Amino acid sequence: MTESSAFIPYPPSWIGQLKPLLGDQLPDFLRCLDDEPVRGLRMRPGLPAADDALSPVPWAENAWYLPLSSNAGAVPLHEAGAYYLQEPSAMAAAAALRPGPGDRVLDLCAAPGGKSTQLAAYMQGEGVLVCNEPLPARAKILSRNIERMGVPNAVVISALPETISPLWPGFFDKILVDAPCSGEGMFRRHPETRSEWRESAPAGCAQRQGRILEEAARMLRPGGRMAYSTCTMNETENEGVIEGFLARHKDFYLVPFQLPGLPACGGTLRLWPHLIRGEGHFVALMEKQEEEKYLSLRPETFSLPAKGDLSLAEAFLSDHYSQPPRPNACFAGRIAAAPKDCPPLKGVKALRLGLHLGEARGKLFFPDHALALWRSPLPVLPVTQEEAAAYQRGETLIAPPSLKGFCAPTLSGLALGWGKASDGQIKNHYPKGLRR
Numbered sequence: 001m002t003e004s005s006a007f008i009p010y011p012p013s014w015i016g017q018l019k020p021l022l023g024d025q026l027p028d029f030l031r032c033l034d035d036e037p038v039r040g041l042r043m044r045p046g047l048p049a050a051d052d053a054l055s056p057v058p059w060a061e062n063a064w065y066l067p068l069s070s071n072a073g074a075v076p077l078h079e080a081g082a083y084y085l086q087e088p089s090a091m092a093a094a095a096a097l098r099p100g101p102g103d104r105v106l107d108l109c110a111a112p113g114g115k116s117t118q119l120a121a122y123m124q125g126e127g128v129l130v131c132n133e134p135l136p137a138r139a140k141i142l143s144r145n146i147e148r149m150g151v152p153n154a155v156v157i158s159a160l161p162e163t164i165s166p167l168w169p170g171f172f173d174k175i176l177v178d179a180p181c182s183g184e185g186m187f188r189r190h191p192e193t194r195s196e197w198r199e200s201a202p203a204g205c206a207q208r209q210g211r212i213l214e215e216a217a218r219m220l221r222p223g224g225r226m227a228y229s230t231c232t233m234n235e236t237e238n239e240g241v242i243e244g245f246l247a248r249h250k251d252f253y254l255v256p257f258q259l260p261g262l263p264a265c266g267g268t269l270r271l272w273p274h275l276i277r278g279e280g281h282f283v284a285l286m287e288k289q290e291e292e293k294y295l296s297l298r299p300e301t302f303s304l305p306a307k308g309d310l311s312l313a314e315a316f317l318s319d320h321y322s323q324p325p326r327p328n329a330c331f332a333g334r335i336a337a338a339p340k341d342c343p344p345l346k347g348v349k350a351l352r353l354g355l356h357l358g359e360a361r362g363k364l365f366f367p368d369h370a371l372a373l374w375r376s377p378l379p380v381l382p383v384t385q386e387e388a389a390a391y392q393r394g395e396t397l398i399a400p401p402s403l404k405g406f407c408a409p410t411l412s413g414l415a416l417g418w419g420k421a422s423d424g425q426i427k428n429h430y431p432k433g434l435r436r
Contacts, residue, residue: 090278094118120146132161156351229283329353337357377415
């Protein structure tokens with residue numbers, strides 16, 4: 001908590017809304033908001049904790065608390081997708097939904113991508129994860145984070161929920177609705193939001209949240225599960241939204257769940273910042289009743305790349321990977337490995353289709369940055385922290401004279417991107433838009 005933030009008061013009407021919920025705990029709650037905010041990260045599965053990680057976050061896998069002073073977001077390993085910085089209580093929603101390998105999953109309000117990449121970790125690269133963000137600028141950030149974290153089975157789109165729900169009725173096994181909210185969970189981390197809050201905000205947000213849930217419900221298959229979450233604390237946007245939705249949808253019911261380190265619940269869970277180490281979150285888990293007869297929507301089919309381009313891609317992939325991905329689609333001029341069971345994309349603005357592999361130019365194949373971040377290829381060139389930073393600035397690296405062709409500079413075993421070795425140097429292929 002900065003000294004200046006102490007002079008930004010909490011809205012009195014907001015405190016008034018919380019009194020019925022907190023009772024005699026209200027003073028403890030308000031006192032905790034004067035403490036330092038809580039930080040955390042999730043490591044890519046299989047990687048050890050970051051150097052400055054503290055204790056594990058109990059309710060999330062591969063997740064750790066960070067000191068407030070950590071510079072984990074400004075080092076080369078962050079850009080290589082070693083971890084995702086995420087507020088710990090926000091990890092509870094994906095943990096409650098917990099999709100498995102092979103599921104069809106929709107993250108309906110996905111930017112910037114924290115919950116999407118957490119869902120992807122549970123899926124282990126199998127099935128399809130559709131990540132949607134209606135605002136184009138935020139959708140680009142979402143797509144970048146999906147790429148950075150090496151997610152191979154995600155489709156990133158930018159659409160309003162009401163435009164895609166008629167296209168994908170009953171398609172998904174699991175849906176996450178991390179709804180836009182009044183953001184009361186930001187009051188400690190970003191004190192300026194206190195002065196932006198308005199007493200009318202919860203009611204306005206609740207109306208929008210209810211509309212989003214209506215569209216999500218249309219896209220969930222019978223027997224599927226849907227999680228709803230917010231980073232706000234008032235009852236209107238949380239229990240109120242869920243109660244209204246369940247009253248309108250008798251085919252949905254709450255599902256009790258329990259996460260490690262958190263109390264068991266009957267289907268709705270509050271993470272209060274004075275009771276857990278986090279900024280606060282609300283999660284509800286619901287299931288849609290089974291139907292005896294259910295007609296599933298057929299997945300998308302894709303045209304293969306041209307024969308010559310496909311041959312170039314397959315040859316490159318077999319040269320650089322012992323278990324190469326399978327090129328099966330063309331997307332925006334690239335050859336891609338599209339996920340199985342992708343929903344029909346006609347009329348939908350898509351930014352990313354599975355794992356982008358690269359493009360054929362004449363008789364040469366140029367690999368995509370996403371391919372290196374998915375899995376380190378061969379050959380590799382291990383580099384130091386200083387060399388990694390230089391590479392991410394776009395500089396040329398020194399290489400053994402024997403190293404030829406496309407290779408990947410690696411830091412702690414993670415590929416940073418592509419380079420092309422020749423005459424003792426590596427020409428830098430790090431995307432110019434990402435260079436620092």
